Amino acid sequence: MKVCIIGAGPAGSFAAYNLAKTGQFDVEIFENHGEVGKPVQCSGLVTKTISDIDPIFSCEEFTKIIGGKISKVRLFSENEKLELELKEPDLVLDRERFDKWLSALAEKEGAKLNLHSKFIKFEREWNGGNGRGEIIVHIERHGKIEKIKTDFLIGADGFFSKVSKGLGNEREFIPCVQANIAYKSDPERMDIFFSEKYRELFAWIVPKNAELAEVGLGCKEGTSEKFREFLKERGIHGKVSGHTGGPISLYSKKQNISDRNIFLVGEAATFVKASTLGGIIPSLHSAKALAGAIINGGNYEKELGNLKREMRIHLKIRRALDRxxxxxxxxxxxxxxxxxxxxxxxxxxxxxxxxxxxxxxxxxxxxxxxxxxxxxx
Ligand SMILES: Cc1cc2nc3c(=O)[nH]c(=O)nc-3n(C[C@H](O)[C@H](O)[C@H](O)COP(=O)(O)OP(=O)(O)OC[C@H]3O[C@@H](n4cnc5c(N)ncnc54)[C@H](O)[C@@H]3O)c2cc1C
Incomplete structure (x- = not known):
């Protein structure tokens, strides 16, 4: 059975890894970019529960990808401040290395990774055989369109998911501006700022080390301007060494995430926690759930277990905070x-x-x- 996976982000590579290691599937990943893990549009923050998803997330190779640990969090509003210590520190992953490592693991298990390979669209072809029909995937490579037949298509193509669009979905999102800025701070402490000026999300300072931080802000309108204002207010004027922002999807239970043999995982399926921006762990959970469903002939939505409930709760909290x-x-x-x-x-x-x-x-x-x-x- 052939499985085509669009996107070599965490969701795509982890789905590929889980499917390929059974030896039952011919797994191909198609990645638009010429290099996995670039450009980075993420702070890489995850909770320690990542290691509950699969033993690979506690192996020695994985620990080398952890760029830092956050054990203290400060929350700020206009006039209040809350300081917390975390018993289990959050991990700051080096996102580029994380994505490269996961895709290499999938390849090691037998998945084929195709770079410079852009998914354009899919068509269905009815062959009567298994009742699901085959899918023809159109991939643009070096200016030419290749048509590939597959039994399963997995859209792991993130925020701009064309597979999702092909299933008729639209998404709500929050634009985020984020930059790597020279900034001296406690490397184990993260700061989060809440304000009615950017009430649809928040602003954050996540240290990469004692001298450098990812500083970001998300809100629906005037994001860049509000980000500049935020930097000014906080007296942050260090050298900017890279921009890592981008839009982030808001979860929607109305998304059509499975249509016979076509599925969406990760951010393509809007699996991002609307109150915290956390998308890596939901992406890995959904990839594992889908791989399990394909391997066992089960139901993807059922395999997702509590993930959708959590997404709904966080969306409700988000909607309340929006006001x-x-x-x-x-x-x-x-x-x-x-x-x-x-x-x-x-x-x-x-x-x-x-x-x-x-x-x-x-x-x-x-x-x-x-x-x-x-x-x-
Ligand atoms: C500013 C910002 C900060 C964030 N910080 C955090 C954080 O600290 N912690 C956290 O958990 N989450 C964070 N997130 C969210 C997180 O980055 C995403 O939810 C996560 O990357 C989703 O993983 P994914 O594999 O589903 O999609 P992605 O990581 O987006 O991967 C999708 C892949 O598909 C490829 N692709 C797209 N279109 C095509 C196509 N047509 N053909 C072929 N390939 C294609 C892309 O090139 C990419 O490699 C942040 C997001 C933003 C915007």
Whole structure:
């Protein structure tokens, strides 16, 4: 059985790795760019729960890709500040190396990686055989279109997913500006800033080391201008060594993510946590779920388990925060500055997909948060 995967990001390469290692599939990845992992449009921040997804995410090779660890978080609103210590530090992955490593693992298991190979469109061809029909994938390589027949097509082509468009989907998004800036800070501490000026997301400073940080801001309108204002307000004027921003999808449960033998994974399927920007872990979860469904002839949506529920909860939180004023953000941080909430934030991971949702636990630890968020909806 042939599987064509569009995109060699974390979702595409991890799906390819899982499928190829069974030895049952002829797996080909098609990547638009001439090099995997470039350009980087990500801070690379993940929780330690990445190692629960697969043992490869705790092997020695993986640990070499970790550029830093975040054990302290400061949250700022106009007049309030909340400081947290994390029991399990977050990991800052070197995204370029992470993507290269994962695609190399997939190749080692037998997947074929095609670079400079741009997916253009798919067509269906009915052959009556398995009832699903074959798919003809159009790939542009060196100015020529090649038509490739496949049994399964996986769209792991991220935000701009053409496979998703082919399934009739549209997406809502938040533009993010992000830059690598010379900035002296504690390399283990991340800062997040909430403001009504950029209420549809937030601004962040994620250190890469003691001298360099990824500084970013996301909001629906005037993002670049607000980013410049933010830098000015925070007195950040170090040398910029690269821009790593880009749009980020907002999860939508209305997305059509599986149509017989065509599937979407990762950000192509809008699997990004709307309240935190976290897309790497949901991408890996969805890739594993889909590979499992294809291998066992199961149902992809079922294999996703709690992932969709988590996405929905985070979207609801996002929608509430979208309406927050500076006074609301001040009140929120004040409420979170309670020992039971801080303990929960310290001890539990934001990426718990089995059992009780982290967001629900948080609301239980401070019931006022529930009232407050619903008031804002
Ligand atoms: C500014 C910013 C910061 C972020 N920070 C974080 C963070 O700290 N932590 C986190 O977890 N998430 C973060 N994210 C989100 C995260 O980057 C994405 O959710 C994640 O990369 C999704 O992985 P993916 O494999 O689904 O897609 P991608 O990583 O986008 O990979 C898609 C691949 O498909 C290829 N492709 C696209 N179109 C085609 C085509 N037509 N033909 C062939 N190939 C194609 C692309 O070149 C790319 O290689 C951030 C996002 C942004 C914008």
């Amino acid at each position: 927050f004023s500076d006074a609301d953000y001040d009140a929120l941080l004040k409420m979170m500055n309670k020992e039971s909430v801080k303990k929960l934030l310290k001890e539990h991971s934001r990426d718990e997909y089995s059992g009780n949702s982290f967001a629900l636990k948080l609301l239980m630890a401070q019931p006022l948060l529930t009232k407050f968020l619903f008031k804002a909806l």
